[in-house]
Amino acid sequence: MAGTVPKLAAPRPAAAGPLPSQPLRSAALAFAPSARRFRVSLAARARSPVIAMASAKEGNGAVTKRTTLHDLYEQQGQSPWYDNLCRPVTDLLPYIANGVRGVTSNPTKAISSSNAYDGQFKELISAGKDAESAYWELVIKDIQDACKLFEPIYDETDGADGYVSVEVSPRLANDTQGTVEAAKWLHKVVNRPNVYIKIPATAECVPSIKEVIANGISVNVTLIFSVARYEAVIDAYLDGLEASGLSDLSRVTSVASFFVSRVDSLIDKMLEKIGTPEALALRGKAAVAQAKIANQLYLKKFSGPRWEALVKKGAKKQRLLWASTSVKNPAYLDTLYVDPLIGPDTVSTMPDQALDAFIDHGTVARTIDANVSEAEGIYSALEKLGIDWEEVGKQLEHEGVSSFKGSFDSLLTSLEEKGNALKTAANL
Numbered sequence: 001m002a003g004t005v006p007k008l009a010a011p012r013p014a015a016a017g018p019l020p021s022q023p024l025r026s027a028a029l030a031f032a033p034s035a036r037r038f039r040v041s042l043a044a045r046a047r048s049p050v051i052a053m054a055s056a057k058e059g060n061g062a063v064t065k066r067t068t069l070h071d072l073y074e075q076q077g078q079s080p081w082y083d084n085l086c087r088p089v090t091d092l093l094p095y096i097a098n099g100v101r102g103v104t105s106n107p108t109k110a111i112s113s114s115n116a117y118d119g120q121f122k123e124l125i126s127a128g129k130d131a132e133s134a135y136w137e138l139v140i141k142d143i144q145d146a147c148k149l150f151e152p153i154y155d156e157t158d159g160a161d162g163y164v165s166v167e168v169s170p171r172l173a174n175d176t177q178g179t180v181e182a183a184k185w186l187h188k189v190v191n192r193p194n195v196y197i198k199i200p201a202t203a204e205c206v207p208s209i210k211e212v213i214a215n216g217i218s219v220n221v222t223l224i225f226s227v228a229r230y231e232a233v234i235d236a237y238l239d240g241l242e243a244s245g246l247s248d249l250s251r252v253t254s255v256a257s258f259f260v261s262r263v264d265s266l267i268d269k270m271l272e273k274i275g276t277p278e279a280l281a282l283r284g285k286a287a288v289a290q291a292k293i294a295n296q297l298y299l300k301k302f303s304g305p306r307w308e309a310l311v312k313k314g315a316k317k318q319r320l321l322w323a324s325t326s327v328k329n330p331a332y333l334d335t336l337y338v339d340p341l342i343g344p345d346t347v348s349t350m351p352d353q354a355l356d357a358f359i360d361h362g363t364v365a366r367t368i369d370a371n372v373s374e375a376e377g378i379y380s381a382l383e384k385l386g387i388d389w390e391e392v393g394k395q396l397e398h399e400g401v402s403s404f405k406g407s408f409d410s411l412l413t414s415l416e417e418k419g420n421a422l423k424t425a426a427n428l
């Protein structure tokens with residue numbers, strides 16, 4: 001479907017002064033997720049329209065409201081996912097009713113910003129668990145509960161959609177075999193058909209992806225920042241499918257999570273340092289340009305004799321999943337990382353900010369393969385200015401891994417302290 005093709009990445013000019021106010025929120029948004037989800041207190045959350053809708057049970061437990069998210073999937077074949085999972089997991093029901101078809105989780109963020117885990121944590125500590133085992137039990141419960149909510153979508157689509165992803169310990173991001181073992185363990189304990197085990201696309205974990213896929217486990221490959229690494233990820237998926245020995249490959253699926261906004265955040269800084277008018281004019285354009293080029297690679301790799309041989313055994317394409325879709329620069333359009341990346345067989349995982357903006361004023365039109373030569377022009381113009389895409393990828397990967405590890409470590413430290421305090425209080 002052609003539709004109106006918006007111009008590639010259209011940041012508001014930096015010199016434009018104060019931001020124009022956002023368009024008035026439509027009636028649909030009254031039912032959309034709250035953008036302040038992590039900050040609101042439980043009492044305030046109970047008053048939010050989206051949570052209220054969850055308790056106004058009808059049929060499957062939520063009032064169905066047609067939104068652009070339904071159009072995104074039905075008209076363009078892109079699956080909108082929600083980039084947030086926290087308790088109570090039933091809060092996902094109105095999101096599902098609004099057209100969300102899967103979820104990516106960041107458990108350290110969820111657990112550290114909510115007291116909804118305290119009760120189960122206390123029980124686990126009283127039962128003699130250490131902080132890390134208790135952490136995994138909290139996570140596994142959320143993932144299993146969410147998998148149940150998305151199971152109807154998984155079944156309806158014959159295993160193509162309706163996934164919930166959960167990451168292996170970020171401490172293993174540079175440990176090939178440790179990641180394989182952790183993925184197998186997590187897959188076994190979650191024990192749901194629609195779980196994605198999230199593995200980072202570090203150089204050390206690319207071989208883990210192959211092995212985990214070969215073991216018949218579905219994977220969300222995360223933290224992809226460059227086209228070169230993305231190609232290695234696709235190869236690992238294809239190698240894994242070929243090595244699996246399964247006669248039916250239809251239930252071993254994968255998504256490749258290509259991070260978007262962080263690319264602009266870093267490259268914009270580099271362009272500002274260069275400071276020429278040509279460099280400044282390219283701000284806010286790198287991430288979408290690279291993502292469009294990644295999609296071209298996807299089209300190339302998932303065609304031809306090698307791929308066709310796998311299709312005969314039921315293999316499904318490893319879909320591109322756009323992650324890090326919320327804008328970080330308030331001068332940019334708030335749908336900058338969603339509108340221009342719409343196309344068939346892709347996933348866009350959105351936190352509340354991006355989801356709210358897209359429901360309110362997103363444009364549902366096929367854009368992923370529009371203006372590809374413009375994207376290629378931007379990509380090489382950046383190279384000519386001295387931007388080394390592989391180096392950018394490496395730096396972002398390093399920062400991404402460190403930040404995930406950092407929040408995991410600090411959560412575990414605080415859970416250990418909490419656990420010790422509980423044990424002391426209970427004389428354990």
Ligand SMILES: O=C(CO)[C@@H](O)[C@H](O)[C@H](O)[C@H](O)COP(=O)(O)O
Pocket residue numbers: 083104105106165198220221222223257261262323324325326349
């Ligand atoms: O699971 C995934 C992607 O695989 C997502 O939850 C992913 O971690 C998130 O989109 C990003 O961490 C969010 O990135 P950012 O908005 O903080 O830059």
